[in-house]
Amino acid sequence: MGLKKGPWTPEEDQILVSYIHKNGHGNWRALPKQAGLLRCGKSCRLRWINYLRPDIKRGNFTREEEETIIKLHEMLGNRWSAIAAKLPGRTDNEIKNVWHTHLKKRLLLLQKPTQSSDSSLLIPNKRASSHQKIMKRTHSNSSTITHSQAASIEESKNLMKNVSIKREDNNTECLETLIVPEIEESFWSEAAIMDEKNTTNEKYPFDSYGYSTNYYHDEEYDDGMDFWYDLFIRSGDSTELPEF
DNA sequence: AACTTTGTCAACCGCAAGTCC
DNA sequence: GGGACTTGCGGTTGACAAAGT
Numbered sequence: 001m002g003l004k005k006g007p008w009t010p011e012e013d014q015i016l017v018s019y020i021h022k023n024g025h026g027n028w029r030a031l032p033k034q035a036g037l038l039r040c041g042k043s044c045r046l047r048w049i050n051y052l053r054p055d056i057k058r059g060n061f062t063r064e065e066e067e068t069i070i071k072l073h074e075m076l077g078n079r080w081s082a083i084a085a086k087l088p089g090r091t092d093n094e095i096k097n098v099w100h101t102h103l104k105k106r107l108l109l110l111q112k113p114t115q116s117s118d119s120s121l122l123i124p125n126k127r128a129s130s131h132q133k134i135m136k137r138t139h140s141n142s143s144t145i146t147h148s149q150a151a152s153i154e155e156s157k158n159l160m161k162n163v164s165i166k167r168e169d170n171n172t173e174c175l176e177t178l179i180v181p182e183i184e185e186s187f188w189s190e191a192a193i194m195d196e197k198n199t200t201n202e203k204y205p206f207d208s209y210g211y212s213t214n215y216y217h218d219e220e221y222d223d224g225m226d227f228w229y230d231l232f233i234r235s236g237d238s239t240e241l242p243e244f
Numbered sequence: 245a246a247c248t249t250t251g252t253c254a255a256c257c258g259c260a261a262g263t264c265c
Numbered sequence: 266g267g268g269a270c271t272t273g274c275g276g277t278t279g280a281c282a283a284a285g286t
Binding site: 006007027028029041042045049078079080081092093096 | 270271272273274275276279280
């Protein structure tokens with residue numbers, strides 16, 4: 001009762017930091033009362049662990065850190081604290097956020113579709129609009145299902161093949177339709193081979209993580225994932241399939 | 245320019261494990 | 266042994282900013 005919630009103010013940060021520097025944090029539950037903070041102990045602990053600790057590393061994750069997260073997640077699953085233990089200065093919360101906002105989508109885009117049952121993750125929302133434009137020409141060949149139906153289709157079905165996703169808005173029917181093209185098998189195998197060999201050539205200005213290979217830079221793509229996204233889309237249309 | 249949608253990330257919540265008495 | 270309390274973890278939420286319409 002009477003405890004504050006929500007974002008911490010600089011003043012609260014200052015109080016917490018100076019208290020811990022002076023007294024340590026023996027008992028988190030008792031700490032806020034002793035320090036004069038209107039927060040629960042849990043909130044104080046979280047703020048210290050995730051933000052105020054002196055050994056916290058700030059700034060974007062490096063490529064090496066991202067690769068480490070991907071590899072460790074492959075081995076450990078969602079054990080964020082265990083993953084964080086291998087990345088000095090990074091917190092489990094931060095790693096969890098990076099995974100959900102960047103790495104998971106990146107991997108899903110490059111994974112074989114049968115490994116995912118959640119079609120909503122196959123296409124980053126941010127790109128839905130341009131994707132919609134690109135896909136209009138294939139519209140006539142597709143059947144239509146609702147988004148929720150698509151999400152519940154079992155792994156046995158290949159969601160990437162001629163499935164359209166109907167979007168719903170405030171219970172109104174079908175405002176727009178997204179069509180996911182059939183992907184040539186060669187797209188996935190080629191991407192995997194390229195990544196394994198760390199190949200750099202004109203066909204692949206970016207590796208599968210979305211980083212520039214430095215050999216070639218196409219100004220059309222300011223983001224390596226745009227390159228892969230376009231390649232992904234084009235590979236579903238044999239008339240525009242790049243030279244695999 | 246106004247409104248809507250989407251992405252990001254700090255913070256919260258519930259639960260399980262650990263510790264103390 | 267077991268109940269009360271504390272700590273730590275992972276999933277989820279919500280505020281805010283940026284991007285899109």
